[in-house]
Amino acid sequence: MSSDTTSSELAKENWAAERLRAPWRGFRLSLLAFPAIALATLLITSYSLVTSVVGILMVPxxxxxxxxxxxxYRDLIGKWTGVQIERPYLPEPPEEEDPGFVGQWNRFVRLSSDPATWRDMAWLVADPIVVFFTAALPFYLVAYGLWGLILAGGMGDVIANAGGQEWYGFIPIQQGYGNDGAKVTATVLLGTVFMVAGFLSGPRLLKVYGRWGQSLLGPTEKSKLALRVQHLTETRSEAVDASAAELRRIERDLHDGAQARLVAMGMTLGAIEHLLDKDPAKARLLLAETRQSSAKALHELRDLVRGIHPPVLADRGIGDAVKALALDHPLQVEVESTLPGRPQPPVESAAYFAVSEILTNAAKHSGASRVWIDLRYESGFMRITVTDDGHGGATLEGGTGLRGIERRIGTFDGVLALNSPVGGPTIVTLELPCELSSPKTLPS
Known part of the structure; x- marks a missing residue:
């Protein structure tokens, strides 16, 4: 069987499965109308009592x-219709509110001044009606069609013989119904039409319902701006904290490393001055030690500079810089880079140090023997995927190094995705929005 035939069969199966699932999903969405009606009633009642203290306490x-x-609603709409809806609510104040009446009043005012609160109320009132004519309608069409088949199968005679009478569409169900072949056939055909219409219209009406949800449950321009400001405030604070931590690290490394060696070298040179005439042999021995100390100090300074901004990153870009990391790494690391240019230096630096820390974590904790790194640029994003063959089980929880990487790239609106089942492999994907410039041409 060819791959084209297999993909065609899978597409048909998906097409059928989607239409079979859609009516049931629409019905489940319609069941939310019951808590929606109860909450709408409770919310309207709470606001009607706002002239008293009871209303102010009830509303929040x-x-x-x-x-x-x-x-x-947002989660189900996103899962079943493919229409993703962001939370639209204005950010909560960072400070704790007064637990007394003043705090309750401030919270009432803040929630009541949020446009999303009133849009939620409009949804609670309108959706029980809208859902019936959109997402839930295919289910009721299928159910009505099934009822027609049940009537044609003998239930119509039971109803008629019991003295009842009803209409199925335009077909009267009355005495002698079961003996009227034309009516029975028409009932079967009409029921089949209702069922087919329900199954075929299910996915489309779910999409319509998804757009309805997006229009009312999604963020307004005001909330988008407020959420964006909050995100920028958080990432700016994290960037400042990261910068301060980096400065402290540089100061500590200088103080404990190169600076201490230089001080020791100065003291040794002073001792050599006194020994030149008295004990030349010992002076030569101290000079050899000083030469070794100067070499170590130079090596530490180079490592420090490399940790601030590696020369290979500045000269050749992140692709070659990551390849240089791979050469010095204790694990076997394969790097594939198809970047057509270079991102802005701050983004490039953040991505480089993120990859460096991921490689360090892999060497320390993963139990892996091989690592694969893929760098590419797609749709305005630099995407970096790091995969290792370790035992897996990595997590973002508990203040791990991965959380620090997430905060680092979050400064540039980047995101980190982690897939690390127990038993491996671990796949870390970084995405950073950026524009690429043409790669720097190096002199020969």
């Missing part, structure tokens, strides 16, 4: 409960 917890339900 009810609003937060409604937001929890809205988050369920």
């Amino acid at each position: 917890p009810v609003v937060m409960l409604a937001r929890s339900l809205m988050n369920v």
Whole structure:
């Protein structure tokens, strides 16, 4: 069987499965109408009592409960319709609120002045109606079609013989129904049409419902701006903290390393001055030690400079810089770089040190023997994938080094994705938005 035939069969299976699942998913979304109606009633009641202290105390917890339900809606809509909806709520203040009445009043004002609160309320009121004519309609079409088949299969006679009478579409169900072949056939055909219409329209109506959710549950321009400001504030603070930590590291390395050696060399040279005439042999021995100390100090200074901004990174770009890292790494590291140019120096530096730390973590904790690094540029993003064949189980929780990498690249709106099942492999993917310049041409 050819690969084209296999892919065609898979596409058909996916097409059928999507239409079989859509009505049931729409029905499950419609069940959320019951808590939505209850919360809408509770929220309206709370605001109607706002002239009293009771209303001011009731509104915040009810609003937060409604937001929890809205988050369920967003998650299900994103999962079942493919329409991803961001949380639109304005950021909470960083400081703790006064636990007294003043704090309750401030919280009431803040939540009530958030446009997303009123959009949530509009959703709670309108969605129980909208969902019936969009996401849930295919389920009821299928159910009505199935009811027609049940009537044609004998239930119609049971109803008629019991003295009941009803219409199925335009077909009357009455005495003698089961003996009227034309009516039974018409009922079967009409029921089949309803079922087919329900299955075929399910995915499309789910998409319509997804767009409806995005229009009302998504962020407004005001909340987008506020969330963006919050993100920039957090990343700026993290960048300042990281810069301060880096400065402290450089000072510590200078003080404990090269500076201490230079001081020791100065003292040794002073001793040599006194020994030149009295004990030339010992002076020569101290000169040899001083030469070794100067070489070590120079090596430490080079390592320090390399840790601040490696010359190979400045001269040749991140692709060659990562290859240089691979050459000095204790594990077997393969690097594939297809970058058509170079990102801005700050982005390039952040990506380089992120890869360096990932490699360090792999050597220390992964139990791996080989590492593969892939660097490429796609759709405005520099994407770096680091894969090792270790035992897996890496996590972002608990303040690990990966969390620090995530904060480092978050300064540039970058994201980190981790896939590390127990048993391996571990795959770390970094994505940083950037524009590439033409690669620097080196003189021959």
